[in-house]
Each structure stands twice: as C-alpha cells, then as structure tokens.
Amino acid sequence: MTEFILKRVLQALLVLIVMTMLVFFGVNVVGNPVYIFASSECDQACLNKIIVDLGLDRPIWEQYLTFVGNMLQGDLGNSFTHGVPALHLIFERLPATLELAFAALVIALVVGLPLGMVAGLRPEAWYSKGIMGFSMIGFSLPVFWIGLIMILVFSVQLGWMPAIGRGDTAVVLGIESSFFTLDGLHHLLMPAFTLSLIMMAMVIRLTRAGMREVLFADYIKFARANGIRERRILSVHVMKNILIPIVTVLGMEFGGVIAFAVVVESIFSWPGVGKMLIDAIGVLDRPLIVAYLVFVVFMFVILNLAVDILYSVLDPRVRLDGRPS
Amino acid sequence: MSAVVAVGSGRDLWRRFLQVPSAVAALVVFAGFCVLGFGAPWIAPQNPYDLTQVDILDSLLPPGSQSFSGMTYWLGTDGQGRDMLSAMLYGIRISLVVGLLSGLLALAFGTLVGLIAAYRRGWVDTVLMRIVDLQLSFPTILVALILLVILGRGVDKIIFALVVVQWAYFARTVRGVALVEGARDYVEAARGLRLGGMRILLGHILPNCLPTMLVVATMQMAMAISLEATLSFLGLGLPPTRPSLGLLIANGFDYLQSGRYWISVLPGLALLAIIVSANLLGDRLRDVLNPRL
Numbered sequence: 273m274t275e276f277i278l279k280r281v282l283q284a285l286l287v288l289i290v291m292t293m294l295v296f297f298g299v300n301v302v303g304n305p306v307y308i309f310a311s312s313e314c315d316q317a318c319l320n321k322i323i324v325d326l327g328l329d330r331p332i333w334e335q336y337l338t339f340v341g342n343m344l345q346g347d348l349g350n351s352f353t354h355g356v357p358a359l360h361l362i363f364e365r366l367p368a369t370l371e372l373a374f375a376a377l378v379i380a381l382v383v384g385l386p387l388g389m390v391a392g393l394r395p396e397a398w399y400s401k402g403i404m405g406f407s408m409i410g411f412s413l414p415v416f417w418i419g420l421i422m423i424l425v426f427s428v429q430l431g432w433m434p435a436i437g438r439g440d441t442a443v444v445l446g447i448e449s450s451f452f453t454l455d456g457l458h459h460l461l462m463p464a465f466t467l468s469l470i471m472m473a474m475v476i477r478l479t480r481a482g483m484r485e486v487l488f489a490d491y492i493k494f495a496r497a498n499g500i501r502e503r504r505i506l507s508v509h510v511m512k513n514i515l516i517p518i519v520t521v522l523g524m525e526f527g528g529v530i531a532f533a534v535v536v537e538s539i540f541s542w543p544g545v546g547k548m549l550i551d552a553i554g555v556l557d558r559p560l561i562v563a564y565l566v567f568v569v570f571m572f573v574i575l576n577l578a579v580d581i582l583y584s585v586l587d588p589r590v591r592l593d594g595r596p597s
Numbered sequence: 598m599s600a601v602v603a604v605g606s607g608r609d610l611w612r613r614f615l616q617v618p619s620a621v622a623a624l625v626v627f628a629g630f631c632v633l634g635f636g637a638p639w640i641a642p643q644n645p646y647d648l649t650q651v652d653i654l655d656s657l658l659p660p661g662s663q664s665f666s667g668m669t670y671w672l673g674t675d676g677q678g679r680d681m682l683s684a685m686l687y688g689i690r691i692s693l694v695v696g697l698l699s700g701l702l703a704l705a706f707g708t709l710v711g712l713i714a715a716y717r718r719g720w721v722d723t724v725l726m727r728i729v730d731l732q733l734s735f736p737t738i739l740v741a742l743i744l745l746v747i748l749g750r751g752v753d754k755i756i757f758a759l760v761v762v763q764w765a766y767f768a769r770t771v772r773g774v775a776l777v778e779g780a781r782d783y784v785e786a787a788r789g790l791r792l793g794g795m796r797i798l799l800g801h802i803l804p805n806c807l808p809t810m811l812v813v814a815t816m817q818m819a820m821a822i823s824l825e826a827t828l829s830f831l832g833l834g835l836p837p838t839r840p841s842l843g844l845l846i847a848n849g850f851d852y853l854q855s856g857r858y859w860i861s862v863l864p865g866l867a868l869l870a871i872i873v874s875a876n877l878l879g880d881r882l883r884d885v886l887n888p889r890l
Contacts, residue, residue, distance in 0.1 A: 287731065294747075298743075298747030298748075299746070408876065408880075409873075412823070412873060412876045414823045414826050414827050414868070414872070415827065416826075416843075417826075417868065428853065428854060527739075531738050532736070534831070539850075549742075565743055568739065
C-alpha cells in the first residue's frame with residue numbers, strides 16, 4: 273500500500289515538473305517578456321535595465337529554478353494589469369467558478385439519473401430513444417453554441433433570464449455564494465445548465481448501462497421473489513449499485529468541468545477564473561496566464577492522485593494489477 | 598477469444614450502411630457541406646476578404662436585403678458589411694480543412710505509436726501507454742488551451758494543438774485492435790512463412806485495424822471541428838484573417854443582444870449540421886463495421 277502511494281506520488285511529481293517546465297519555457301522563451309514592460313521610448317540602456325530587473329540575463333535553467341523556488345513559496349508573480357499577486361487574484365475568483373461547477377454537477381445528477389433510469393427500464397420505448405438522442409446531442413454539440421442559443425431564446429427573445437454576470441451573493445456560515453439569494457440563483461441557472469450538459473449526457477449513458485446490467489442480476493431477482501416492491505428495488509437495490517461507476521467518473525470529470533468553465537464563463541460573463549484567463553490572454557498579462565496554468569495543472573495532478581489513491585483503498589485489485597480495468 | 602467479426606464485401610457493407618435513413622441523410626448533408634466548403638471560391642457570390650468587394654455601408658443588413666449595386670444578401674451581412682453566405686462558405690472551408698487535416702495527422706501519428714506499442718510489447722509498450730494514459734487524464738480543451746496560449750494564433754498552430762490532443766485516442770485504440778489481431782491465426786501463418794516483422798505489421802495487421810480506425814477518425818474529426826470552433830470562439834484558435842465558423846459565431850455574439858441573430862445563429866447552424874452529421878456517420882459506420890470499441 274505504502275509502496276503504491278509512494279509510486280503514484282513520485283509519478284505526480286514528475287508530471288508536475290514536466291508541466292511547469294512546459295508552461296514556463298513556453299510562455300517565457302517563445303515570447304519575449306521585455307517588450308511588455310518596455311514603453312515605446314525605451315532606449316537600449318532602459319531595455320538592459322528591464323532585462324536585469326526581470327533576471328533575463330541569467331541562464332535559462334537558473335530562471336526556471338527561481339520560478340520554481342518562488343512558486344513553492346506561493347509566489348507566482350504579480351499581475352501586470354491588476355498590480356496584485358496573481359495567486360491572490362485566482363483565489364479571489366475561484367469561489368465563483370467552483371459555485372458554477374458545483375451547480376452544474378447537481379443539475380447533471382438531478383436530471384441525468386432519472387432520465388437514465390427511464391431509458392434503462394424501457395430501452396425500446398420512443399421516449400427512451402429520445403433521451404438517448406438528447407444525450408448524444410449533449411455530447412457532440414459545442415458548449416458555447418448551446419449557451420449562445422440559451423441567451424438568444426431566454427434572455428433576448430423571452431426576457432426571462434439575465435444574460436450575463438453573477439447576481440447578488442449572500443454569506444451563510446462564512447461562505448459567500450449565489451445559492452443563498454433568489455437573484456443569485458436566477459443568474460446561476462443558465463450558465464450552470466449549459467455547463468452541466470456534457471456531464472448530464474454522461475450520467476444518462478452510465479445510468480442506462482448500469483440499469484441494463486444490474487436489472488438482470490441475481491440479487492434483483494431474489495429481491496423480487498421476496499416480494500419487495502418495485503419502487504424500493506429501484507431506489508435502493510439498483511441505485512446503490514449503479515452509483516459506484518457514476519460517482520467515480522464524475523469525480524474524474526470534475527477537473528474537465530473546471531476547464532470547460534472557461535468557455536461558459538466567457539459567454540455568460542461569469543466572474544470566475546476562466547473568464548479571468550481569457551481576459552488575461554486578451555491583454556497579454558503573462559504572470560497571470562502562467563499562474564492560472566500552473567494552478568490548474570496542480571489542481572489536476574492532485575485530483576488524479578487523490579482519485580487513484582482512493583480507488584486503491586476502495587478496490588484492492590487496482591494495487592495488484594497496477595491499473596483499474 | 599472473441600468471435601470473428603463478419604465483415605463482408607465492400608458492396609455488402611455499402612448496402613447495410615444505406616439501410617438506415619438517418620445515416621443516408623447524414624452522408625448527404627456532410628458531403629454537401631464538403632462540396633460547399635471546398636467549392637467556396639467558385640460558389641460564393643463575393644470574396645468576403647477582398648476589401649474592394651465589401652461595402653461597409655451594407656453592414657448589419659438582415660437576410661434577403663439588397664445592396665446598392667443590386668446584389669441580394671440572402672443571409673444578411675455582418676458588422677463589416679460582408680455577405681454572410683460568402684463568409685460562411687469560406688468559414689465552412691476552413692473548419693473542414695482544419696478538422697480533416699488534424700484528424701489525418703493525429704490518425705497517422707497515433708496509429709504509428711499504437712502499432713509500435715503492440716508490436717514491441719515489453720517496456721516500449723509500457724512507456725508509450727503510460728504517456729497515452731497521462732495525455733488522456735487531462736481534458737482535451739485544457740491541453741489545447743495551454744498550447745494555444747503558448748503558441749499564439751494560426752492555422753498551423755491550431756492543427757498542431759488538435760493533433761496533440763487527439764493522437765492518444767488513436768494510439769490506444771489501434772494498440773488494442775493490433776494486439777487482438779496479432780494473436781490471430783493468419784498472423785501465426787505469416788510468421789510461419791518467415792515474413793519480416795515490418796511486413797506482417799504493415800501488410801497484415803494494419804489493414805485489419807482499418808475499420809476501427811475509420812470509425813474513430815470520423816468521430817474524432819467531428820470533435821476536432823467542434824473544439825476548433827470553441828477555441829476560435831474564445832479568440833484563441835484561428836487568426837481573424839481566416840475566420841472559421843467559430844470565429845464568425847464569436848463576431849456575431851456581440852450583436853446577439855441587439856436582436857441581430859443571423860450573424861451568429863446561421864454559422865452556428867452550419868457548424869451544428871456538420872458536427873451532427875459527422876457523428877451520425879461515425880455511429881452508423883461503427884454499427885456496420887462492428888469493431889469492438
């Protein structure tokens with residue numbers, strides 16, 4: 273067990289080193305950061321001063337080590353445009369993104385599970401085919417297009433929903449969130465639904481596949497033979513068993529949701545980290561871009577590591593085979 | 598060992614493909630868009646990037662309007678006075694080119710890696726598949742985003758980014774199929790004839806991987822077109838001088854709030870039709886060719 277965890281942690285560290293290198297060298301070597309600082313009347317002496325100030329006269333590996341050293345102390349540089357530490361900005365914007373992702377997760381489960389169960393119970397019915405068609409659309413249509421149409425229909429044409437921005441927030445138990453005000457929920461609904469579609473499609477498919485498998489299992493037959501009501505069989509016996517793969521996949525996909533939040537946030541002007549990244553790219557705020565990328569890579573590697581270790585605790589076969597089948 | 602897949606002759610497969618009306622419709626739609634896109638320079642009423650042909654006074658006209666010179670804008674005009682129909686035809690062309698090229702390159706590279714992994718086995722296989730696992734553990738949109746932030750805009754850059762995020766799917770699929778095929782009797786027979794490893798790999802195993810590759814390639818191409826549109830919409834993919842459908846939609850997004858729907862909705866519908874028809878095609882191909890995906 274210890275050996276397995278140690279191996280995985282080492283692997284995660286290796287990935288982190290490679291990814292930070294890619295991001296650092298990519299952003300700092302391919303482009304030339306000097307010209308971002310330099311004003312147009314900057315002469316050679318002034319340019320040289322900037323180069324020394326930024327440490328660009330030192331060898332590149334030394335620059336990278338300085339970058340890593342600062343990173344380990346939680347210093348990812350200051351944002352050019354905001355003039356405050358980049359990491360500070362990220363943590364300021366993160367709650368809005370997490371809120372959006374969490375709301376999307378809830379919608380995906382609340383809508384996707386029942387639809388998947390219906391489609392699994394009666395696979396040949398027309399409505400089941402409709403549900404599966406819907407899930408295919410959820411998978412294949414670009415997220416930004418769905419968001420756009422939602423704005424056109426519900427905001428511009430019908431005027432039911434606010435098109436952009438985050439609504440009022442309230443603080444409950446020390447957490448500031450839109451969940452606690454009506455205006456906040458009103459603003460949250462459309463972006464969260466848009467973001468939830470991919471996950472919803474996945475939940476529908478997994479639930480349906482799980483139903484088809486579990487419904488024919490012996491313990492369901494025994495439960496029926498024991499006279500347990502169908503409703504209880506579905507909500508307890510079947511549900512328990514189909515939830516395992518769904519929870520696992522959703523756990524692994526949560527990072528993907530954060531990544532897709534970039535798209536949804538830019539459409540709905542949701543003030544989260546994704547919108548911040550796109551704005552930062554627009555004005556070439558390099559420290560902020562690097563900080564975001566490093567932050568997301570960190571989050572990802574740690575998420576994957578956590579899922580791997582959790583898996584090995586829950587299912588000992590993973591440790592022995594080396595990978596889940 | 599799984600049952601031998603029944604793959605009939607070409608004509609037989611074609612007949613089975615045509616049995617489902619939605620697949621036929623998808624084929625017609627997709628082929629139609631290919632003709633429209635690749636024929637854009639000859640079909641389009643206007644070259645939307647030739648400034649001498651575009652009149653800024655004609656900007657933001659709704660579909661069906663007429664210009665001063667008597668030309669009818671069937672699908673309206675955008676903020677710069679470009680004919681939407683022409684802009685869309687050129688946009689379809691770029692979207693298709695990017696999707697097809699990146700799909701083909703990813704297919705070639707991924708297949709190479711997959712075949713090598715399946716053929717060499719041992720540590721080569723382990724290392725390659727570890728890299729594939731790693732690549733697949735990151736969401737495609739995130740990797741593409743990072744690459745494009747670093748590389749900047751450009752047709753070559755977005756194709757590179759799309760190949761990077763796609764090759765791993767091909768590598769894993771091809772390795773899986775090649776491993777199964779490699780254990781079959783005909784490979785054993787070829788070995789018995791003392792044919793070289795390369796010849797067995799390319800001449801015997803590869804052709805039997807083709808049906809699977811075709812299905813994955815169709816699906817991946819749809820994904821590539823969708824991803825390219827998303828990235829261009831965010832302002833990361835193609836340069837404004839080569840507007841794909843995604844960029845056209847992004848341009849129109851600014852006008853959406855004021856009710857000028859046609860600038861982003863029409864290119865969006867074209868994008869939709871391409872993606873959905875490619876997906877339906879892939880679905881049907883999978884049913885007909887029946888690879889174990």
